Amino acid sequence: MANQSRVQDMVAVVTGAATGIGFASSKALLEEGATVLMTDIDESNLNRSYKELSALGSSVSSSFLDVTDENAWQVIMDRVIKDYGRLDILLNNAGVVSHSLLRDQDMDAYQRIVDINVNGVFLGSKSAILTMRANAGDGPPRGSIINMSSIGGKRPLQTLGAYCTSKAAVANLTKALAIECAEKREFIRVNSIHPGNTKTSMTETIYGNDYFEDEANYKSVPLGGHGIPEDVAEAVVYLASDEARMVTGSELTIDGGLSVILAGRN
């Protein structure tokens, strides 16, 4: 699959690219022919990840970006246009989680989740849409914005109430933007991905390092086992590419079937 070049010559910005799903997606986009700007607030992991990917080819760069900083988004977009002349793909992937019952929810942690998971996606999408419009040339603006929601954005998960609230907002923000762009006769597509249990530093933070070693923890997942960041990256490549030129406002769930069971309990 590596030499099919499904996103050849497209320019992508990925947030939260230092680790996990953002890193795997940057790698997959790069392998499929895109130019990728990896961004994150975690500079040491970002540097390490950037080095790893730059060994694969020269069309990757990296930059510090706090997704909650509106001015910083402007700087990133200016840089993308200056360096590459266009923007085709934005993966709004940066996200944080906190583990708490809603009634005990710490308000600072809550605000941080809303700022990063919801406002970060809003700011990123807005910057990307304006950039795609400004650089469209003669034809209508084109591009693919992919927002990382979660199965928690579709079904409530116990002790992740604030996170689920933020991810449900991402799912609906995605649809609202998809319709808004479509009705302006633009070809800027906006879709959300809903991963289930995926082994990354985020889930290890919530559940502990040995969670994924114990099958009993996900025996309720119909397919069994847990997902890996590469499973999500495959969906990112598909949604970013022209293969999905008719797909906008859609949700793609990658959860081993877990949400089917959760729906049954509701």
Add this chain to the structure above:
Amino acid sequence: MRFKGKTAVVTGGTSGIGKETAVRLVKEGAEVLFTGRDESRAEQALQDLEKLGGRAYFQQQDVTKTEDWLRVVEQVEKTFGRLDVLVNSAGVFTYGAIEDTTYEEFKNVWRSNVDSVLLGMKHLLPLLEQASGVASVVNVSSLSGVMGHPDCVCYCTSKAGSLMLTRVMALEAAPKVRVNAVAPGPVWNELLERAHAGQNKEEMQEYYRESQPMKFLGDSSDVANGILYLASDAARYVTGTIFRIDAGRGAD
């Protein structure tokens, strides 16, 4: 070549989305048995597939008939010995207000769009369970199964049925077999050409294009792209999903 060494059955392979999916599977390395009732259309499809240098087989089949599915099972056992991918694309589209719809018609549409999917999974599951990796079923439902339209009671009801069948089967068939559905909005292909025969083609295309939030009218390949993603190992952690390919219509 995402499907090298894989075997697939595609129903509705004589036309439209099923035909395009069969061609794409062959192009990406699969051996494909495709089915349909109309043998004359199969000739053309078979020639197209053979031109690609791929291995393709045709079996005449009415997807509403158990005995026909048993013949498909026999053929798969003989030719492949196991099955990796099943795409249930055969189906019919009808519209009409309830007062103009006969009970017979309602039952026929249900048989074509729901019984067909149930029978396919029921009879091919044992062979899918023998796949070397995790096998994959993709059912071609419709956006009409997610949202209702007036004057379309038979079709909408049946497509909602095939979506729930997909979710239940995803649970029953796990973990050896994944089961997902695509829910396409209108795409311009043989189905719509037939539905609007005698009308001005450009006008009809314009009508469908303008009725979508994103003013884009796709074709069978747009649905086939999504089917191939779900059928491939790239989607190895995906089951029970209903994936809309609809230019934004279902998000509105």
